[in-house]
Amino acid sequence: MNLSLSVRAAIVSVAFLVFFLAGWHIATRGTGTAANMSPEYARLMGATATQGKSAMPGPLDVGEKLWEHIKSPFYDKGPNDKGIGIQLGFSIARVLFGYLLAVALAIPLGFLIGMSPLMSKALDPYIQILKPISPLAWMPLALYTIKDSNTSAIFVIFICALWPMLINTAFGVAAVRKEWINVARTLEVGTVRRAFTVILPAAAPTILTGMRISIGIAWLVIVAAEMLVGGTGIGYFVWNEWNNLSITNVIIAILVIGLVGMVLDQILARFTRMVTFPE
Amino acid sequence: MPTFDNPFDPDRPLTSGCSCGHHATERDHQLDHQRQQLACAPVETEDKRFEGVVASAVVRAMFPQDATRRAFLKSVGASTALAAISQFFPLGTATELFAQGGALEKKDLKVGFIPITCATPIIMAHPMGFYSKQGLNVEVIKTAGWAVIRDKTLNKEYDAAHMLSPMPIAITMGVGSNAVPYAVPAIENINGQAITLSVKHKDRRDPKSWKGFKFAVPFDFSMHNYLLRYYLAEHGIDPDVDVQIRSVPPPEMVANLRADNIDGFLGPDPMNQRAVYDGVGFIHVLSKELWEGHPCCVFTASKEFITTAPNTYAALLRSILDATAFAAKAENRKQIAAAIAPANYINQPEIVLEQILTGTFADGLGSIKTDAKRVDFDPFPWESFAIWIMTQMKRWGQIKGDVDYAAVAKQVYLATDTAKLMKDAGFTPPAATTKSFSVMGKVFDPGKPEEYLNSFKIRKAS
Numbered sequence: 184m185n186l187s188l189s190v191r192a193a194i195v196s197v198a199f200l201v202f203f204l205a206g207w208h209i210a211t212r213g214t215g216t217a218a219n220m221s222p223e224y225a226r227l228m229g230a231t232a233t234q235g236k237s238a239m240p241g242p243l244d245v246g247e248k249l250w251e252h253i254k255s256p257f258y259d260k261g262p263n264d265k266g267i268g269i270q271l272g273f274s275i276a277r278v279l280f281g282y283l284l285a286v287a288l289a290i291p292l293g294f295l296i297g298m299s300p301l302m303s304k305a306l307d308p309y310i311q312i313l314k315p316i317s318p319l320a321w322m323p324l325a326l327y328t329i330k331d332s333n334t335s336a337i338f339v340i341f342i343c344a345l346w347p348m349l350i351n352t353a354f355g356v357a358a359v360r361k362e363w364i365n366v367a368r369t370l371e372v373g374t375v376r377r378a379f380t381v382i383l384p385a386a387a388p389t390i391l392t393g394m395r396i397s398i399g400i401a402w403l404v405i406v407a408a409e410m411l412v413g414g415t416g417i418g419y420f421v422w423n424e425w426n427n428l429s430i431t432n433v434i435i436a437i438l439v440i441g442l443v444g445m446v447l448d449q450i451l452a453r454f455t456r457m458v459t460f461p462e
Numbered sequence: 463m464p465t466f467d468n469p470f471d472p473d474r475p476l477t478s479g480c481s482c483g484h485h486a487t488e489r490d491h492q493l494d495h496q497r498q499q500l501a502c503a504p505v506e507t508e509d510k511r512f513e514g515v516v517a518s519a520v521v522r523a524m525f526p527q528d529a530t531r532r533a534f535l536k537s538v539g540a541s542t543a544l545a546a547i548s549q550f551f552p553l554g555t556a557t558e559l560f561a562q563g564g565a566l567e568k569k570d571l572k573v574g575f576i577p578i579t580c581a582t583p584i585i586m587a588h589p590m591g592f593y594s595k596q597g598l599n600v601e602v603i604k605t606a607g608w609a610v611i612r613d614k615t616l617n618k619e620y621d622a623a624h625m626l627s628p629m630p631i632a633i634t635m636g637v638g639s640n641a642v643p644y645a646v647p648a649i650e651n652i653n654g655q656a657i658t659l660s661v662k663h664k665d666r667r668d669p670k671s672w673k674g675f676k677f678a679v680p681f682d683f684s685m686h687n688y689l690l691r692y693y694l695a696e697h698g699i700d701p702d703v704d705v706q707i708r709s710v711p712p713p714e715m716v717a718n719l720r721a722d723n724i725d726g727f728l729g730p731d732p733m734n735q736r737a738v739y740d741g742v743g744f745i746h747v748l749s750k751e752l753w754e755g756h757p758c759c760v761f762t763a764s765k766e767f768i769t770t771a772p773n774t775y776a777a778l779l780r781s782i783l784d785a786t787a788f789a790a791k792a793e794n795r796k797q798i799a800a801a802i803a804p805a806n807y808i809n810q811p812e813i814v815l816e817q818i819l820t821g822t823f824a825d826g827l828g829s830i831k832t833d834a835k836r837v838d839f840d841p842f843p844w845e846s847f848a849i850w851i852m853t854q855m856k857r858w859g860q861i862k863g864d865v866d867y868a869a870v871a872k873q874v875y876l877a878t879d880t881a882k883l884m885k886d887a888g889f890t891p892p893a894a895t896t897k898s899f900s901v902m903g904k905v906f907d908p909g910k911p912e913e914y915l916n917s918f919k920i921r922k923a924s
Contacts, residue, residue: 220828227817227824229739238720238740263604264806326610330617413606422606426577426713427809428740 204242211241240431248431249438267420267435271443274409274416277333278401278447281340285397289345290390293352294378297386303353314346318404322411332412336405343404344397351393355386387458395451402444417443567771571598571778574605574614574623577808578712578730579818579837580651580759581624582798585808587785589801595784596777602807607711608681615764616642621771622763622778624650628683628851630762634874637683637861643765646843646875647779648786650759654818654837655686655749656734657693659726660719664744664827669697678710678718678727685749685758688854690728693752695920696902702858702922719743730758731818731837732810737826739814744826748836753901755838757847782841789839795819845871846896846908853906853915859922867911871896 220228240248256268296303318339325335359382367381409418417440424432575581585602587593593600605611608626612633615623630644659666666672672694679686687709691701701707710718715733718724720742727733728749737743749756761782768775788794799815802808808815817823821836848871855861872895896908906914915921 224824224828224830227739227813227830228741229811260804261806262601264804264809323609323613326613326617332610332614332617332619411606412610413604419606422713423604423805423809425717427805428713428716428736 207242211237211239238430240434244431245434249435252435262414263423265415267417267439270415270417270420271439274405274418275443277336277409277416278340278398278405281337282344282398282401284337284341285344285348285401286394289348289393289397290352293349293390293393294356294382296349296353297356298378298382303357310346310349313342314350316342318343319407319411322408326412332414336408336412336416339408340401340404344401347396347400348390348393351396352386352390355389355393356382358389359385384458384460388455388460391451391455391458395448395455398447398451399444402440402447406440566597566774566777568621568774569597569599571600571621571774572603572619573600573778574603574611574620576608576611576624576712577604577810578759579732579802579808579815580654580730581808582789582802582819582837583648583650583782583785583839583841584624584761585802586789586798587781589807590785590788590798592781592785592788593778596781598774598777598781600778600781604807608684615762618764621767621774622761625760625762626681626684626686627757627760627847628685628688628855629681630760631848631851631870631874632683632855632860635861635870637855644762644874645765645768646760646762646848647768647775648761648782648841649757649843649847650761650782650786650839650841652755652757652838652840653748653750653835654758655689655728655730657690657726657728657746657749658715658719658734658737658743658826659746660722660724660743661741661826663725667746669694669699672697672699672725673704675725676706676708676723678708678715678724678729680710680712680715680729682709682860683855685756685851686728686730688851688858689749689752689756691858692854692901693728693747695918698920700920716740716742732808732814735814735818735823736810738824739811741826745823745831748833750833750835753899754835755840755899756901757844760843761841786839786841792820792834843875844895844897845875846898846906848875849896849908849911850899850901850906853911857915857918857921865911867908 252267256266258266259269296306321339321342322335325338326332329335329338363381363385364377367377372380405416406418406421409416410422411418413419413422417436421433421436424436573584575584588600588602603620605614605623608629611620611623611625612629614620615625616633627646627649630646633642633644635641677690679690681687687707690707694701694705699705708724710724710727712730712733715724715727715729716737719727719737720740726743726746734743734745738745749758761779763775763778789798796816796819799819800812803810803812803815818837821834822830822832823836825831845868849867852861852865852867852870856865875895898905898907900906904917
């Protein structure tokens with residue numbers, strides 16, 4: 184065995200996939216009893232009822248449908264039927280918008296809390312109460328007060344992405360080694376300059392970890408929010424296909440959501456590596 | 463009388479009182495059915511239909527008493543009557559006014575809908591060009607649920623929307639939301655719902671044996687909720703005590719039925735037929751068997767939209783009335799099913815929609831049933847519908863205290879309906895706005911709502 188670890192890991196991964204797909208295929212082959220019915224009646228019924236076909240699609244059905252989506256990801260057949268690529272675009276745009284708003288608020292506020300023990304104590308109860316609220320609990324309130332469904336979705340992203348970043352920033356800032364701040368102080372560095380040249384680089388890895396957690400949460404939330412308000416986005420796609428009880432398309436959407444979530448996470452992970460420093 | 467009938471036909475009643483609610487007497491009802499079987503009405507042009515709508519209003523205004531009108535028409539003949547009336551009322555001009563209206567204040571509109579067959583007129587008007595015919599550029603937007611469609615309409619993201627017939631009443635009265643005056647200018651569909659039960663209950667067809675069942679209805683303020691409660695109560699089951707009724711969005715109904723979370727639902731189509739199509743449920747009873755001609759969903763707009771953009775509103779309503787008239791004809795139903803099946807609209811297999819709209823359907827128990835009126839389309843928003851809905855809201859504790867039934871009904875269901883369009887064209891709106899009908903054999907008199915309400919043994923203790 185002179186294969187490297189990653190090659191061996193890849194082989195095991197593929198083996199798992201093949202095993203899973205085979206199991207799935209066998210489980211959904213559909214050997215249910217084909218009901219006895221007249222041809223006229225059967226014409227009016229679906230395949231599940233007539234041929235005893237499993238209600239769960241098999242991997243081949245999903246693959247076939249996936250290929251269709253990949254062939255034309257950007258079609259637009261009206262306001263309620265757009266290609267999966269367009270829907271993803273809508274979702275990503277919403278997530279980025281809400282997320283950047285959250286970044287714009289969380290980092291300065293986190294700095295303030297981290298640098299001032301007074302603010303930290305004063306704001307702590309609010310943060311603790313607001314942090315665990317489920318994103319969807321905000322939805323009716325947002326719809327009612329903001330009076331715009333798209334803005335409401337962005338607001339929900341914003342409010343959910345805010346907390347991990349805020350808490351991590353505050354923690355990172357507060358945990359900067361006292362020696363470094365003291366050195367800066369001896370050199371008579373002003374508060375603003377100190378914040379940017381000493382604290383920011385020192386706290387950056389923690390801040391970015393918070394941002395990475397937040398983007399994951401934002402992506403989780405968007406699907407739920409779009410299922411609720413509908414209109415556009417990958418969440419709406421899931422809802423629309425659920426409406427048609429098309430499990431095949433729902434599985435494809437799950438796959439795509441997972442892929443995009445992974446890509447977003449990896450981008451942030453790369454940024455984190457860029458600012459990490461050895462101590 | 464259905465709005466699209468010929469008002470110059472002496473045998474046709476203008477007000478109603480039979481079991482189906484379309485005829486003055488039971489005898490007329492039977493005669494009418496025979497006649498319909500004998501003579502198939504040819505497809506009318508749009509102009510003819512408008513002329514018919516306007517003419518009915520005129521004739522109704524001239525002869526509030528049906529007997530007088532009949533006597534008059536019989537003695538002089540329909541063509542003479544038409545000529546005579548045309549002298550006083552320029553029917554041609556009025557029809558033109560009705561058909562064209564003034565300059566549109568706004569051309570790009572958004573109309574929200576829930577993907578169910580109740581919304582057929584709103585949806586089909588898009589692919590079949592009924593909106594564009596009126597010079598409107600309407601986007602029909604699919605919406606995830608009733609609460610969302612309510613909020614999006616209140617937010618003015620939508621100019622008009624598809625709602626359940628009790629919702630505009632609830633919104634106007636401020637039940638379950640802030641009070642905002644809403645109007646129902648047109649009913650979208652009548653009938654078209656059903657009680658669907660899980661296939662495992664196929665031998666338990668007697669409602670008396672349903673204690674402990676879990677049912678789903680689409681929304682608290684829905685005809686489905688009131689009809690299911692009514693049906694259960696008539697069979698001695700107290701819907702608040704003996705069974706559980708949950709509010710479940712239509713698409714989740716079939717999934718819940720499959721997962722055995724519910725025993726059945728009184729839901730909108732296509733979900734009933736979809737449950738049959740997927741082999742998980744069967745149609746126990748069609749809602750038309752409980753109340754022939756009941757309203758279900760409505761086309762609704764805020765009073766504000768109606769007053770700020772009257773011409774746009776009129777044009778929009780014309781497209782809806784026109785689409786509704788088109789959908790009312792059995793021979794057009796197949797074509798409509800094909801038009802509204804794609805993912806942009808209802809997103810269901812075409813065969814499912816075809817079964818619902820044509821009324822030849824698999825019942826889930828192995829037989830094919832035929833009922834051409836399984837779902838039907840008649841836009842006239844009878845005030846008595848609203849009054850009945852309010853009696854049920856009060857019966858089940860959704861509203862409390864004294865209700866001014868007639869006033870609310872007038873405000874929501876008629877103030878701005880088809881009659882307003884006729885008023886704009888210089889006419890007196892139809893005199894009759896209420897009618898009596900019967901629900902599960904029990905007659906409802908819109909003049910005595912409180913007495914009707916008090917006649918029920920099973921109701922929520924107040």
